[in-house]
Amino acid sequence: MTTIGIIGSGNIGSQLAHAFTRVGHDIVIANSRGPETLEGLVAEVTEQARTAGSAATATAGTVEQAAQAGDLVVVTIPLKAVTDIPAYLLEGRIVIDTNNYYVERDGQIAELDDESITTSELVARHFSGARVVKAFNHIPATEITEHAQAPGTEGRRALAVYGDDAAAVEQVSGLIEAIGFDVVNGGGLADSWRIQRDTPGYIPHFTADELREKLAEATRPPAA
Numbered sequence: 001m002t003t004i005g006i007i008g009s010g011n012i013g014s015q016l017a018h019a020f021t022r023v024g025h026d027i028v029i030a031n032s033r034g035p036e037t038l039e040g041l042v043a044e045v046t047e048q049a050r051t052a053g054s055a056a057t058a059t060a061g062t063v064e065q066a067a068q069a070g071d072l073v074v075v076t077i078p079l080k081a082v083t084d085i086p087a088y089l090l091e092g093r094i095v096i097d098t099n100n101y102y103v104e105r106d107g108q109i110a111e112l113d114d115e116s117i118t119t120s121e122l123v124a125r126h127f128s129g130a131r132v133v134k135a136f137n138h139i140p141a142t143e144i145t146e147h148a149q150a151p152g153t154e155g156r157r158a159l160a161v162y163g164d165d166a167a168a169v170e171q172v173s174g175l176i177e178a179i180g181f182d183v184v185n186g187g188g189l190a191d192s193w194r195i196q197r198d199t200p201g202y203i204p205h206f207t208a209d210e211l212r213e214k215l216a217e218a219t220r221p222p223a224a
């Protein structure tokens, strides 16, 4: 069992907190407003972990504490806020990037608009000392816990991972398997446009075979 840092306690961060603690991983979770605002969430996560028979702990921390909690840190905040997290905090870490680009929320980002870079490459460029793995960007938050199923279950949902570091991708894939999903390794971060917003694989429930087909069907959207 390992301790996983989670930066961002909103829709995705809170669901991942439940998912990880249920299977025995401790978590340290942070948001922008400070640990005192997370007491209710960590109490609820801990209680549900106990109900699931897990002794894992959920702790509220600062961004610095979540970043330093362990080797694996999820960054799940609006894309526009990623550069607010000092890159040195995540040096040497595996960073799970869940982000999507919403112009209405994140503002116009020219390199994403002209498709010269993927969202995860943008995140990896900021966290240049980290090993970034894209995951969880194409599943609605509540389905992270609602759609989890045991390995081998007929029709088990699959999630895509992309990353440039094979060992990091393997570690994140193992975590995703453990919380209840099959995994499809789509390749490097440069190819991760295949699962960005509004691609065929984005949002619906797909098995691994179906998801592979959807990733292959994706076409890169024309430049805005």
Ligand SMILES: NC(=O)c1ccc[n+]([C@@H]2O[C@H](COP(=O)([O-])OP(=O)(O)OC[C@H]3O[C@@H](n4cnc5c(N)ncnc54)[C@H](OP(=O)(O)O)[C@@H]3O)[C@@H](O)[C@H]2O)c1
Binding pocket: 007, 008, 009, 010, 011, 012, 013, 030, 031, 032, 033, 034, 063, 076, 077, 078, 079, 081, 084, 085, 098, 099, 100, 101, 136, 137, 138, 139, 140, 141, 142
């Ligand atoms: N919602 C989904 O179903 C879904 C699915 C897949 C991917 N995603 C993507 O995953 C990312 C997170 O989405 P979400 O829906 O979970 O967002 P959200 O519910 O809006 O939560 C965002 C979290 O980020 C925190 N935050 C914002 N700026 C921060 C900063 N500078 N430092 C530390 N924490 C900061 C917020 O803190 P406060 O609570 O203090 O404001 C909040 O806890 C987004 O890129 C989103 O597009 C979302």
